Amino acid sequence: MKRRNRIIFHLDMNSFYASVEQAHDPSLKGKPIAIAGNPKERRGILVTCSYEARARGVYTTMSVWEAKRKCPEIILLPPNFERYRIASKAMFDILRSYTELVEPVSIDEGYMDISELDLTMDAITFAESIQQRLIRELDLPSSIGIAPNKFLAKTASNMKKPMGITVLRKREVAEKLWPLPVIEMHGVGESTANKLSNIGIKTIGDLANIPLGIMKEQLGKVGLRLAERANGIDERLVDPTSIFDTKSVGNSTTLPYDETNIKEIDKVLLRLSKKVAARLDSKNLAGRSITIHIRDANWKNKTKSKTMQNRLFEEQQIFLLAKTLFHKTWDGEPIRLLGVTVNNVHDKGEYAEQLSIFNFEEHAKEEPILKLVEQLQEKFGANSIKRGVKVKKKSSLESKTSFSKDFLDDHEKR
Structure with a gap:
C-alpha cells in the first residue's frame, strides 16, 4: 500500500493574550491594547499587543513607557494566566477533536498531522474550517501553515498574519x-x-x-x-508527548534599572540559581551544562556556556559556575537582563557520576551500604531492594512557572 504524503499543519494563535482579552471583553475590540507587567517599573515590558497597537508602531518586548509614547491611547492590561490557560485548553481540545496527532509547542501554538485523515475536502478548505471554528467557538484568530513537514509548516504559518492560511511545498x-x-x-x-x-x-x-x-x-x-x-528537509514526527520532554531548566529576570554594580549582579545570579535549583529538585532532574544569558542596555545579547563532567543540580554549584561565566563574559556594559539555564537535563538516576579526587571520599563512604544492598539482593532477589527511592516532591511556587503549572498539567490530564 502506497504511503500517503505527509500533511502537517502548524497552527499559531494570533496575538494570543491580547486576543483572549478582547474575546473576554468585546469593548476592547478594534482598540490598541497590550499585556504588560508592572507599568510603574521598567519590568513593564510588553508581553504581547493587539494588531491595532502594532499598526501604531508598538511591538512585543517594547517597554511600557515607549509604548505609551508611540501610542498614548494604548490600553495596558496585566496578564491573566488563568484566562489564557483556559483558552489554550479549549483551543487544543478543538484540534484533538479531529486527530490525536496534535503536538503542543507552547500555550498558543501546535502541530497537527492530518496525513491519515479521510477528508472530504482539500487541506486548505479543512484548515479554513478549523480557523473559522476557533473564531466561532472561542472568538480567537489564528494563522495556519500547511506543509509536508514541521519546519516548513512553522515557516508557512508566519508568512501571513492575522488569519492567514499558507501552503509551503518543498519544491x-x-x-x-x-x-x-x-x-x-x-x-x-x-x-x-x-x-x-x-x-x-x-x-x-x-x-x-x-x-x-x-x-x-x-x-x-x-x-x-x-x-x-x-533545504526543506525535516523528518521529525508530530509527537503528542514531546512537550513533556524537559531539555533545559532556566530562569531569567529583567532588572529594575541598568545595573553595573557587581555585588548587585551577583545577588541576582544567586537568586536565579536558587530558582533553577529548586525547579530541578522538584522534577528530580540534573544537567550536564550551564548557560548564562546577558542583555545589555543596548539590547545586545550574549550567552556563555560550560559543559561539566558530572551532574549539575545544586544551588551553590550552579551559582559559582554562573558567576564565573559572567565575569569571563561581561565587558562592563550596564546590564538589563540576566538569565541562568541548566541544559541537557535528565532524571538524576540516569546519570553515572565520574569519580574524581574531589568526590572519591563521598563515594567511599557509600561502599558498605552498596555491599549490604548486594547481600540482600542475593538472599531475597534482585528486585527486593533498590538503591534510592524516587519520591515525588511537592512542587513549590519557585519550581513552577505559569506554563508548567497550568498548561502542561492540562495536557497530562488527558
Whole structure:
C-alpha cells in the first residue's frame, strides 16, 4: 500500500493574550491594547499587543513607557494566566477533536498531522474550517501553515498574519526561502546568525548550498540540522508527548534599572540559581551544562556556556559556575537582563557520576551500604531492594512557572 504524503499543519494563535482579552471583553475590540507587567517599573515590558497597537508602531518586548509614547491611547492590561490557560485548553481540545496527532509547542501554538485523515475536502478548505471554528467557538484568530513537514509548516504559518492560511511545498523552498536573510529562518537566532555570517552565510540559500563539512566543522550537529532545514528537509514526527520532554531548566529576570554594580549582579545570579535549583529538585532532574544569558542596555545579547563532567543540580554549584561565566563574559556594559539555564537535563538516576579526587571520599563512604544492598539482593532477589527511592516532591511556587503549572498539567490530564 502506497504511503500517503505527509500533511502537517502548524497552527499559531494570533496575538494570543491580547486576543483572549478582547474575546473576554468585546469593548476592547478594534482598540490598541497590550499585556504588560508592572507599568510603574521598567519590568513593564510588553508581553504581547493587539494588531491595532502594532499598526501604531508598538511591538512585543517594547517597554511600557515607549509604548505609551508611540501610542498614548494604548490600553495596558496585566496578564491573566488563568484566562489564557483556559483558552489554550479549549483551543487544543478543538484540534484533538479531529486527530490525536496534535503536538503542543507552547500555550498558543501546535502541530497537527492530518496525513491519515479521510477528508472530504482539500487541506486548505479543512484548515479554513478549523480557523473559522476557533473564531466561532472561542472568538480567537489564528494563522495556519500547511506543509509536508514541521519546519516548513512553522515557516508557512508566519508568512501571513492575522488569519492567514499558507501552503509551503518543498519544491518552493528555493524560490520563497533562499533569498531571505538567514536570521529570518526558524531556529536561527542572533548568535547563530553572527556565526554563520562569519563564514560567509548571509541568506538561507547560502546556508542550503554550503558544503556540509564546513557546517559540521563550524557548528557541529546543529549546523548539519540547519543545512537540512534550509533545504526543506525535516523528518521529525508530530509527537503528542514531546512537550513533556524537559531539555533545559532556566530562569531569567529583567532588572529594575541598568545595573553595573557587581555585588548587585551577583545577588541576582544567586537568586536565579536558587530558582533553577529548586525547579530541578522538584522534577528530580540534573544537567550536564550551564548557560548564562546577558542583555545589555543596548539590547545586545550574549550567552556563555560550560559543559561539566558530572551532574549539575545544586544551588551553590550552579551559582559559582554562573558567576564565573559572567565575569569571563561581561565587558562592563550596564546590564538589563540576566538569565541562568541548566541544559541537557535528565532524571538524576540516569546519570553515572565520574569519580574524581574531589568526590572519591563521598563515594567511599557509600561502599558498605552498596555491599549490604548486594547481600540482600542475593538472599531475597534482585528486585527486593533498590538503591534510592524516587519520591515525588511537592512542587513549590519557585519550581513552577505559569506554563508548567497550568498548561502542561492540562495536557497530562488527558
